Amino acid sequence: MRITMIGSGYVGLVSGACFADFGHTVTCVDKDAGKIEALRNGVMPIFEPGLDDLVESNVAEQRLSFTTDLSEAIQDAEAVFIAVGTPSRRGDGHADLSYVYAAAKEIAELSAGPLVVVTKSTVPVGTGDEVERILRETRPDGTYYVVSNPEFLREGAAIGDFKRPDRIVIGTDDAHAREVMSELYRPLSLNTPPLMFTGRRTSELIKYAANAFLAVKITFINEIADLCEAVGADVQEVARGIGSDNRIGSKFLNAGPGYGGSCFPKDTTALVKTGQDAAVPLRIVETVVAVNDQRKRGMARKVVTACGGSVRGKTIAVLGLTFKPNTDDMRDAPSLALITALQDQGAAVRAYDPEGVEQAKGMLRDVEYAPNAYDCVEGADALVIVTEWDAFRALDLSRVKRLLKEPVVVDLRNIYRADDMKRRGFNYVGIGRP
Numbered sequence: 001m002r003i004t005m006i007g008s009g010y011v012g013l014v015s016g017a018c019f020a021d022f023g024h025t026v027t028c029v030d031k032d033a034g035k036i037e038a039l040r041n042g043v044m045p046i047f048e049p050g051l052d053d054l055v056e057s058n059v060a061e062q063r064l065s066f067t068t069d070l071s072e073a074i075q076d077a078e079a080v081f082i083a084v085g086t087p088s089r090r091g092d093g094h095a096d097l098s099y100v101y102a103a104a105k106e107i108a109e110l111s112a113g114p115l116v117v118v119t120k121s122t123v124p125v126g127t128g129d130e131v132e133r134i135l136r137e138t139r140p141d142g143t144y145y146v147v148s149n150p151e152f153l154r155e156g157a158a159i160g161d162f163k164r165p166d167r168i169v170i171g172t173d174d175a176h177a178r179e180v181m182s183e184l185y186r187p188l189s190l191n192t193p194p195l196m197f198t199g200r201r202t203s204e205l206i207k208y209a210a211n212a213f214l215a216v217k218i219t220f221i222n223e224i225a226d227l228c229e230a231v232g233a234d235v236q237e238v239a240r241g242i243g244s245d246n247r248i249g250s251k252f253l254n255a256g257p258g259y260g261g262s263c264f265p266k267d268t269t270a271l272v273k274t275g276q277d278a279a280v281p282l283r284i285v286e287t288v289v290a291v292n293d294q295r296k297r298g299m300a301r302k303v304v305t306a307c308g309g310s311v312r313g314k315t316i317a318v319l320g321l322t323f324k325p326n327t328d329d330m331r332d333a334p335s336l337a338l339i340t341a342l343q344d345q346g347a348a349v350r351a352y353d354p355e356g357v358e359q360a361k362g363m364l365r366d367v368e369y370a371p372n373a374y375d376c377v378e379g380a381d382a383l384v385i386v387t388e389w390d391a392f393r394a395l396d397l398s399r400v401k402r403l404l405k406e407p408v409v410v411d412l413r414n415i416y417r418a419d420d421m422k423r424r425g426f427n428y429v430g431i432g433r434p
């Protein structure tokens with residue numbers, strides 16, 4: 001099939017490359033000429049494991065191409081995906097849908113269809129109705145089938161998530177649209193039947209409910225971690241103990257410095273707004289948003305306590321800046337709140353991250369960036385692990401101990417064993433462990 005992907009950001013690019021890999025012919029469109037030029041030269045705008053190879057091989061097979069010209073791309077397409085950004089709107093926390101609506105208008109200006117118009121961007125309930133209205137208003141004689149098909153891709157694991165999904169949610173009541181969507185995902189339905197058809201509004205809500213539920217799960221275990229610290233219990237054992245009950249499930253029970261990233265913070269806030277607008281306040285989600293924000297700021301206290309009550313005049317080494325490993329994404333990363341709070345209290349911060357430094361430079365001030373983990377810890381008064389990159393798990397801890405001025409380690413991801421760290425002579429603090 002021929003597909004056009006509007007938006008060559010994270011979701012558009014990964015989805016486009018994966019659809020091409022399924023054998024479809026995909027044109028990825030973006031208004032950013034620099035990005036398109038780079039992609040044509042095989043340079044990825046984001047860091048995502050495996051993406052460069054996937055793009056390269058599908059470009060070579062002529063199934064995947066990049067352009068800034070939507071009018072050319074849309075001509076023979078059977079389906080066009082809208083995969084543009086929906087950032088939080090300044091001021092009120094609603095999702096900003098202006099890019100989605102602009103894409104819809106442009107589609108109708110350039111093609112009368114018949115065309116299946118698929119919203120991949122994360123959009124609040126009812127957006128599909130508005131997209132349909134814009135299409136009809138712009139071109140009353142056009143034939144369009146508007147479908148909701150949210151993505152559930154994790155950064156750092158996006159290609160695997162696309163190709164081996166737990167489910168694919170498709171929101172439409174139209175038979176033709178169902179047929180086209182089934183055909184697009186046919187390579188997946190051969191193995192398992194992961195396609196779930198539902199109404200468009202329901203599909204839109206599934207995406208938000210899924211992300212909010214995961215945010216609740218993380219925030220719950222984070223609070224249990226605080227309680228563990230107060231009563232002398234171990235949160236990792238608690239997580240194992242409750243997670244083996246398959247009604248609860250073992251995933252997303254890693255206590256840490258609070259969730260960040262481009263999705264959870266934005267989507268939970270947007271869902272809260274939807275609830276308020278519908279006069280159905282989502283009090284659990286509201287609380288989760290507040291608790292998580294507080295937590296990210298509060299992590300600095302842990303460091304201050306481990307440093308004996310003050311960080312003034314001290315150098316704190318921070319390992320890991322991105323909101324999670326295997327990405328260069330710094331959006332809403334816990335490191336941002338933590339580092340700013342430590343600086344406010346008089347600390348100098350030296351940091352290292354395998355991929356996040358470029359983005360961090362635009363978001364943080366007065367941070368010294370080290371070229372590797374060992375240079376980062378050299379002469380520091382404390383080491384704080386903020387992101388659990390595998391490389392940090394494998395550090396030579398004897399060398400780290402020799403390099404640190406004080407053997408203080410605050411491990412916000414529990415990547416080291418407390419007994420081992422103690423045996424090595426560190427003053428070690430984890431999350432939710434005695």
Ligand code: UDX
Binds near residue numbers: 153256258
């Ligand atoms: C998330 C969803 O998982 C994905 O389905 C959706 O499409 C987009 O949002 P992503 O933001 O890439 O994906 O990251 P994810 O792996 O879900 O982690 C989000 C945040 O939660 C990170 O800051 C991570 O460190 C934190 N987290 C996750 C925890 O603190 N503990 C956990 O157990 C899991």
